[in-house]
Amino acid sequence: MPMEDSARTACVSRTFLRSWRHHPYLILSNRTLGLKQNASGKGDVWAFTTKIDQILKNHSAAGVKTLELDVFECRDLNACYLSDWLQIAITPKIESLTLELPSKYEEEYNFPCSLLFGGNGNLIRHLHLTYCAFRPKIGIGCLRSLTKLHLSHVHISEEELVCLLSNSLALLQLELNRCSEIICLEIPCVQQLSCLTVSGCSMLQMIDSKAPNLSTFNFTGDNLVQFSLESLRVKNLDMACLEEINFLNYSITKLPYMVPNLEALTLSSYNEMVNTPTIAARFHHLNYLEIYLDAGLFPEYDFLSLGSFLGASPVLETFILRCDPVLEDFGDASNMRQLPKHKYESLKDVMIYGFCSAKSMVELTCHILENAISLESITLDTVNDWEDEENLGRCSVAPACKSAECCYLEADVILEANKGLMAIQKYIAAKVPSTVQLDVRGPCSRCHSLEPM
Numbered sequence: 001m002p003m004e005d006s007a008r009t010a011c012v013s014r015t016f017l018r019s020w021r022h023h024p025y026l027i028l029s030n031r032t033l034g035l036k037q038n039a040s041g042k043g044d045v046w047a048f049t050t051k052i053d054q055i056l057k058n059h060s061a062a063g064v065k066t067l068e069l070d071v072f073e074c075r076d077l078n079a080c081y082l083s084d085w086l087q088i089a090i091t092p093k094i095e096s097l098t099l100e101l102p103s104k105y106e107e108e109y110n111f112p113c114s115l116l117f118g119g120n121g122n123l124i125r126h127l128h129l130t131y132c133a134f135r136p137k138i139g140i141g142c143l144r145s146l147t148k149l150h151l152s153h154v155h156i157s158e159e160e161l162v163c164l165l166s167n168s169l170a171l172l173q174l175e176l177n178r179c180s181e182i183i184c185l186e187i188p189c190v191q192q193l194s195c196l197t198v199s200g201c202s203m204l205q206m207i208d209s210k211a212p213n214l215s216t217f218n219f220t221g222d223n224l225v226q227f228s229l230e231s232l233r234v235k236n237l238d239m240a241c242l243e244e245i246n247f248l249n250y251s252i253t254k255l256p257y258m259v260p261n262l263e264a265l266t267l268s269s270y271n272e273m274v275n276t277p278t279i280a281a282r283f284h285h286l287n288y289l290e291i292y293l294d295a296g297l298f299p300e301y302d303f304l305s306l307g308s309f310l311g312a313s314p315v316l317e318t319f320i321l322r323c324d325p326v327l328e329d330f331g332d333a334s335n336m337r338q339l340p341k342h343k344y345e346s347l348k349d350v351m352i353y354g355f356c357s358a359k360s361m362v363e364l365t366c367h368i369l370e371n372a373i374s375l376e377s378i379t380l381d382t383v384n385d386w387e388d389e390e391n392l393g394r395c396s397v398a399p400a401c402k403s404a405e406c407c408y409l410e411a412d413v414i415l416e417a418n419k420g421l422m423a424i425q426k427y428i429a430a431k432v433p434s435t436v437q438l439d440v441r442g443p444c445s446r447c448h449s450l451e452p453m
Contacts, residue, residue: 024063024093028052029070029100045074049081056088063093070100072130077102079109090115095145096126106131106153117141129154136160142167147192152177162186176201187211217259220268224250227258234259235285240268240292248291249274252308256281268292275305279312286313287346290320303360307339307367315346319368322384323354337363347372354384356416357423369431378432381441382420383409406447417443 033051035044048071056064067089071077082101090097101109109132116124117140126148133155146168156164156179165171166188175197176182182201187193187209194213198204199220206226207219214229216236222243237259241247247269255262256279263285272293289309293301303323310316336359350368355361365380385407409417421442432438 024059024065026055026059026064026066026089027068027070028055029068030073045076048074049077052085053081056085060088063091064089065093066096067094068096068098068100070098072100072102075102075104079105082109083112086112086115090120092120092122094120095123097124098126098128099130099132101131103131103153106133106155109133110135113137113140116143121146128152134160134164136164136167138163140167142169144168144170146171148173148175150175150177151179154179155181157181158184158186162188165190173197178202184208187214229259232261235261235263237262237264238266240270242270244269245271246274248272248276248293248306252276252279252312253281256283256312260284262286264288266290266292270294271298272301273298275302276308277305278308281312283313283316285315287315287317289313289316289318291322293321293323299358301360303358304337304339304363304367305360306364307342310344310347310368310371311339311342316344317346318349318351319347320351321353323352323356324384336366339367342371344368344372345374348374348376350375350377351379351381353379353381355380355382355420355424357419362423362427365428366431369428369433369436375433375436377437377439379439379441380420380424380428382417382424383413383441383443406444409443414443 030048033048035048035051052069069085069089071082099111111129111132111134113134113136115121116127117136121141121143123145124143125145127143127146128148128150130152131154134151135156137160140163143164147170149164149168149171150173152175158181161182165174168190169192171190171193173195174187174193176185176199177197178200180202183203184206185198185201185204185208187196187207189210189212191211191213193211195216195218196209196211196214197218198207199218201221204221204225206228208228210230212231213233214231215233216238217229217234218238219225220240220242222241224241224244224247237255239247239251244250248267251265251267255265262283265283265286265288267290269292291306291309303321306321310319347368350372352361352365355365365378369375369378421440424440429438429440
C-alpha cells in the first residue's frame with residue numbers, strides 16, 4: 001500500500017476507534033462479534049469474554065446507554081465475568097438493558113439489584129432479563145423512568161414483584177414469561193400500565209390487577225386462571241389455553257361481563273371438546289374476532305356453534321377462523337342445519353384458514369353468507385399456514401415464493417385441502433352474493449401434488 005494511502009487509512013482507523021469508544025449503544029453476542037460455534041455447539045468462551053471485556057472497559061469512561069448482552073450459548077461462562085460487566089455498564093447513563101443468560105443461570109445467578117437502584121437506574125426505560133433470579137427488596141428505591149419490563153424464566157416472588165411494580169410509576173408494558181414462583185399475580189395501582197402479557201407461568205392461579213388504565217391483556221397458559229381486571233378500559237384481549245376442554249364455552253359466557261368494553265378478541269383453543277352455546281350476553285363493542293381451534297383432536301366439534309360468537313357481537317366487522325384440518329367426510333347434504341335467522345349488519349370481512357369439508361364447517365360458512373348483509377369479502381383457504389415457521393408461503397397464494405418450493409404439507413393435509421376445495425365449489429360458491437368478493441385458496445398444484453397410489 002502506498003505511504004499516502006497507509007496514512008489515510010491510519011487516520012480513518014484512529015477516528016473510527018475514538019468514535020467507537022464513545023458509541024453508547026452496544027449489542028454483544030456471538031453473531032455480532034463474529035464468533036462461530038464448533039461442531040458440538042460450543043463457542044470459544046475465552047475469545048468471547050476477552051472481546052466483551054475489552055469493549056466494555058473501553059466504554060467505561062463514556063458510559064453505555066443501551067446494552068444487549070446475549071450469552072445464552074456460553075454455557076460455561078463464569079458468573080464473575082457477568083457481574084464485572086454489569087458493574088461497568090450499569091451507570092446513571094444506562095437507559096436500556098437486555099440480558100440473555102444461559103439456561104443454567106436460572107437457578108444459579110442472582111441479578112445484582114443494588115446496581116440498578118440508588119441513582120444508577122434513574123434513566124432506565126427498558127429492562128429485559130432471562131434465566132436468573134431477580135430479588136428487589138422493600139425500600140431499595142425506584143425505577144422512575146422504567147416503561148417496559150420483560151422477565152422470562154426469572155425467579156421472582158409475588159412480594160418482590162409487587163415491590164418492583166410499586167416503585168415503577170412510569171411503567172407502560174409488563175411481560176412475564178415462565179416465572180414459576182408466582183401463584184397469585186398482583187398488579188398494584190400502576191397508573192400508566194396499559195399492556196400486560198403473561199405466558200407459561202406454570203404455578204399461576206390468579207391475576208388480580210388494580211391498574212386503572214390497562215387496555216391490552218395477553219394470556220397463554222395450560223389452564224384457565226381466575227381474573228380480576230378492575231379496568232373498564234381493556235379493549236384488546238388475546239387468550240390461549242392449551243389444555244382446557246371448554247375454553248370457548250368459558251369465553252363466550254364469562255368475558256362479556258368481565259371485560260365489557262372489548263374491541264378486539266383473539267382466542268386460541270388447543271383441546272376444545274365442548275360446543276359453543278348460545279347466550280344472552282353481548283360483546284357490545286367487539287369489532288374484531290379471531291379464533292384458532294385445533295379441532296383435529298376432537299373431530300366431532302360443531303363449527304356451526306361458533307355462530308354464537310357472531311350473534312353475541314352486534315358491531316363485529318372482521319371474523320377470522322383458523323383451524324387445523326378435520327379429516328371427515330361431508331356426508332348427506334339433504335339435512336343441512338340452519339341457525340335461527342340473525343342479521344349481522346356490521347360484518348364485512350370473513351377469513352377461514354384451514355377450511356375443510358366437515359359438514360358443520362360448510363354449514364357455518366353458508367350461515368354467514370345468508371346473514372351477513374354488509375359482507376364485502378370472504379376468504380376460504382383450505383390450508384392453514386399457521387405452522388409455516390419459515391414463512392415460505394405458497395405459490396398458489398403469492399406470485400413469487402421465497403424459495404424454490406412451498407411450505408411442506410403432509411399428504412393427508414393435502415388430501416383434505418382438496419376435499420375442502422370441492423366442498424366450496426359444490427355447496428358454497430353459488431351462495432356468494434355478487435356484491436361479495438370470494439377468494440378461494442388451496443394447495444399449490446406444483447409443490448403439493450399427490451403421488452398416485
